[in-house]
Structure formats: C-alpha cells, structure tokens
Amino acid sequence: MSADPASGSGTGAAVARDDSASPAHVTSGAPAPAANNAAAEDNSASVSAHTIAGTPGRYVLDARANHLITDSRFGSGEAVRAGELLLGALVSCALANIENNAATAELPITGVRAEATHARDPEDPTRYVYTRMTVRVGGVDQPTAEALAAKYAATCPIYNTVLRGSGIELAVFADRAR
Numbered sequence: 808m809s810a811d812p813a814s815g816s817g818t819g820a821a822v823a824r825d826d827s828a829s830p831a832h833v834t835s836g837a838p839a840p841a842a843n844n845a846a847a848e849d850n851s852a853s854v855s856a857h858t859i860a861g862t863p864g865r866y867v868l869d870a871r872a873n874h875l876i877t878d879s880r881f882g883s884g885e886a887v888r889a890g891e892l893l894l895g896a897l898v899s900c901a902l903a904n905i906e907n908n909a910a911t912a913e914l915p916i917t918g919v920r921a922e923a924t925h926a927r928d929p930e931d932p933t934r935y936v937y938t939r940m941t942v943r944v945g946g947v948d949q950p951t952a953e954a955l956a957a958k959y960a961a962t963c964p965i966y967n968t969v970l971r972g973s974g975i976e977l978a979v980f981a982d983r984a985r
Contacts, residue, residue, distance in 0.1 A: 894923040894938075896965045901942055904959040909944075914955075917946035938969055
C-alpha cells in the first residue's frame with residue numbers, strides 16, 4: 808500500500824492505495840465516528856448512486872425506494888446538481904423543523920419559505936466561500952419567527968455540519984471486473 812501525496816491537494820487528505828480487495832481510505836478532518844451501536848444505526852441514512860452508460864455527467868441517486876436524476880456541474884445542467892442538493896437539504900430541514908416546532912407550540916403560521924445560496928471559492932474550488940439562508944415565516948411576528956429559526960439552527964444536523972464543517976471518511980475500491 809502506498810500513500811499518494813498528490814491526491815491531498817494541500818488539504819491534509821491522505822490517500823492510501825492498494826490493489827487488493829481492501830479499500831483505500833481518504834480522511835479529511837476528524838474521522839467519522841464508527842456506527843457500532845443501535846442508536847447510531849437508527850439515526851443513519853444511506854444514498855447510493857451510479858453513472859448512466861452513454862450519458863457522461865448524468866447520475867441516478869437511490870435513497871430507499873426513491874430515485875433522483877442528477878447532473879455533474881460539468882454536464883448539461885438539465886437536472887439538479889450536487890451543490891444544489893446540499894442547499895436543498897438545508898432548506899428542506901428548515902421547513903420541516905420550523906413547521907413541526909410551530910405546530911408543537913400551536914403557533915398560527917400560515918406558511919414557511921426558505922432559500923439558500925452559496926458560491927464556490929474562485930481561488931479554492933474545493934470549498935464554498937459562503938452559504939446563506941433566508942427564511943420567511945408567515946402568520947407570526949418577528950421575534951417568534953426568529954425563535955423558530957434559532958431552534959432550527961440549534962437542532963438541524965445538516966445546518967450544523969455545514970456551519971462547523973466536519974470530518975469525512977472515504978473508502979475507495981478498484982473494481983477491475985467491470
């Protein structure tokens with residue numbers, strides 16, 4: 808097994824390669840904790856994806872029994888792209904969290920709208936220079952809307968992962984049979 812320093816791109820990532828059946832591991836930041844207990848498994852999610860033969864830059868994502876077509880930022884752009892999926896996760900969580908907390912508190916909201924944007928860093932395209940969100944809560948006053956948004960920000964794992972950043976563990980396998 809050999810390390811490939813060029814793959815780190817100066818980010819501190821290390822890539823280990825091995826042609827055996829064992830995966831190579833790329834870790835950036837703190838390693839992801841092992842999911843070795845029932846509580847972690849109950850709170851886990853999984854998405855798989857695959858390419859579409861003959862259509863470069865187009866992919867199929869599978870989450871449970873749901874399927875979504877996505878495009879690469881280098882592809883045609885007809886379908887939603889990965890960065891947009893990240894923003895979609897942020898706004899979806901905001902809507903669900905605020906709506907649920909308002910219902911629990913019996914607040915008379917008339918609707919929630921959320922928008923998220925980000926920009927890729929022109930000097931370091933491996934990161935976003937900002938991620939911004941706007942949330943509008945109908946039917947309540949400003950302090951109540953702010954309290955609902957604060958509860959979202961305090962409890963959403965997607966929001967907090969983006970806010971703080973986190974480590975990620977990547978296992979890489981060569982599949983020569985295909």
